[in-house]
């Protein structure tokens with residue numbers, strides 16, 4: 051296990067040192083810290099340029115215990131370099147590094163060091179800028195080498211580095227800090243604002259797929275005309291417009307478009323999305339926040355922001371929603387948007403790092419590798435999970451055709467920023483292409499030949515990813531520290547499979563041991579990474595039992611599993627106590643088996659929707675959720691308290707929890723806003739749509755900052771309960787005792803539950819539903835929960851054996867009878 055973990059002590063040291071970095075106050079908004087490196091934990095993203103070598107060293111340090119030693123230089127331009135393209139979007143920055151020469155001789159040595167930038171404007175050639183020119187440094191003291199650096203617009207490459215005209219001079223670097231602010235939106239000419247009111251034509255809008263679009267004067271949001279979309283055969287079909295000119299890498303735009311459904315339509319979820327094409331690859335992104343439940347009665351605004359994360363050839367914006375729904379759109383605009391500067395508040399990674407959490411991560415894609423989102427990632431997180439870019443459907447959409455471009459872009463960001471990566475996911479049933487489970491058109495069965503084929507595909511997939519990563523990091527220093535080896539292998543309810551395993555195609559073809567195979571292969575190809583099993587609803591008592599049962603079996607079978615993941619997609623109605631119980635259960639399992647299991651909170655978010663329909667997607671994008679609390683401000687405050695209580699639980703388990711990952715950088719980017727239907731009220735994360743801290747942040751960092759807790763209006767939750775089997779007696783009934791399901795509430799902890807028929811009642815043959823209710827101290831009543839008692843008829847009884855005395859008496863009587871009959875001459 052040790053091989054897979056950074057020393058906790060070293061991590062702590064680093065945290066303390068990082069937390070000590072302060073940002074110079076300024077009259078305007080405090081500039082954000084966009085990069086710091088103290089070299090306590092590693093090179094912090096710095097690498098050797100040319101033949102130069104860099105390595106953390108304890109020889110000398112300006113702060114903490116280590117600095118970065120720069121050796122092996124043979125040319126003036128060689129030295130320590132940092133990929134700063136994503137860190138420094140157009141804007142003005144203060145860059146400083148502290149330098150001290152290597153002490154190689156008894157006499158005082160002096161030299162000069164220059165801080166430079168190699169910058170390649172998009173489509174242009176590389177230029178060399180000077181940030182600090184030939185600063186005199188010595189081997190007796192640390193000298194600040196720094197200056198102000200103004201970055202123009204879009205660059206395809208930007209590298210900061212230290213150099214010296216003395217080509218072989220070795221030196222140490224410590225305490226690098228870059229602070230500053232991205233400039234406002236695009237300079238004129240780099241991107242253009244776009245708009246359409248349809249008063250004088252289509253303004254570039256047209257149909258996507260089979261949809262038909264036409265101008266109409268039947269209705270309009272403003273003016274006389276709007277655009278109608280009909281014949282939408284698929285969800286993605288609808289009105290679309292080319293927005294290539296409206297976007298530039300790293301610059302956030304705000305999109306607004308008004309929508310209304312055709313008369314008589316039931317409410318439907320609509321959202322604005324962007325298709326971006328580059329070479330042969332195509333990606334689809336939501337416009338963060340631009341989703342809503344739209345009706346036929348009123349115009350509804352779809353408004354959100356979008357940050358282009360990578361160069362494109364073409365981008366198209368479109369409005370989509372359930373297939374078949376016809377709608378009108380009007381008054382579209384796309385304009386530059388200046389996000390509020392990233393706040394100068396304690397980094398989550400520093401606060402939680404001091405509490406013993408080694409990895410504090412966030413789910414991202416390329417949109418978070420540029421501009422302000424990237425700055426927020428760096429201030430608060432030291433790890434990330436690719437939200438979608440490592441999934442089977444992304445990595446191997448067609449058998450044998452691997453597409454690593456998006457994942458590589460994230461690895462580049464990890465390298466440039468010294469961030470670690472939690473890999474997600476090797477083997478899963480969802481977001482996995484159908485070809486995995488087909489032989490041509492024929493679905494694979496559990497025949498030995500089909501099993502061999504599926505196992506070979508599993509191996510080819512895992513091996514190809516490993517080969518790719520190893521080719522990028524031949525020295526074995528990839529930023530990937532862990533993998534979700536299998537995801538979501540346990541079903542939510544009761545089923546006939548062992549451990550109630552999900553009846554996925556993996557399970558159907560390979561049975562339970564597909565999990566074993568996945569771990570053994572992952573261990574073979576990723577020997578350095580921590581290997582996790584991962585699932586959602588692991589806080590639910592019945593699923594917890596199934597999950598742990600499977601994990602124990604894996605351990606018993608000698609499967610190389612290192613950790614247990616809890617997605618923790620929780621909501622108001624999930625008492626934090628249940629997660630506490632699950633974390634404890636894993637710790638006990640570790641103790642019992644002598645196999646120390648790491649734990650990871652892998653996908654944390656807290657929904658404030660009513661819980662009852664949380665996971666049911668069978669309804670498609672038809673609106674199916676509603677806010678749990680009527681008042682949005684109060685809901686957000688309550689979320690702050692929920693986060694406080696949740697982190698009280700997590701901190702208790704920091705000894706076993708290796709990593710906590712939030713599922714998204716900001717509320718606008720949360721999957722809950724659009725999954726499976728529009729939920730515009732959801733505020734499940736510590737940062738709002740504009741990247742500013744939410745009460746949830748303070749709940750984690752400093753609960754004293756929270757407003758007073760609102761009145762308790764949230765009902766408790768009754769846990770699921772497996773069916774209870776029983777056998778009837780000869781009278782056709784059974785007296786059945788059962789344990790009532792748990793009921794709980796984050797504010798009231800355990801809540802009393804009443805069930806009818808009661809435990810101990812007589813149940814007749816057949817299935818009887820038991821209904822349970824619960825009420826918390828504030829009088830909030832839980833949604834009733836039910837479970838089945840299933841009584842089967844008593845098996846037909848063999849004739850009961852006769853008591854020997856009865857037999858003897860019977861014999862005696864029949865003997866006497868015989869004698870009497872004989873006497874009367876009848877025999």
Ligand code: XIL
Nearest residue numbers: 437438474537586617619653713721
């Ligand atoms: C979600 C992503 O956040 C969405 O962007 C995507 O459309 C669907 O998947 N459990 C998981 C994650 O393991 O991969 C899911 O991520 C959320 C639930």
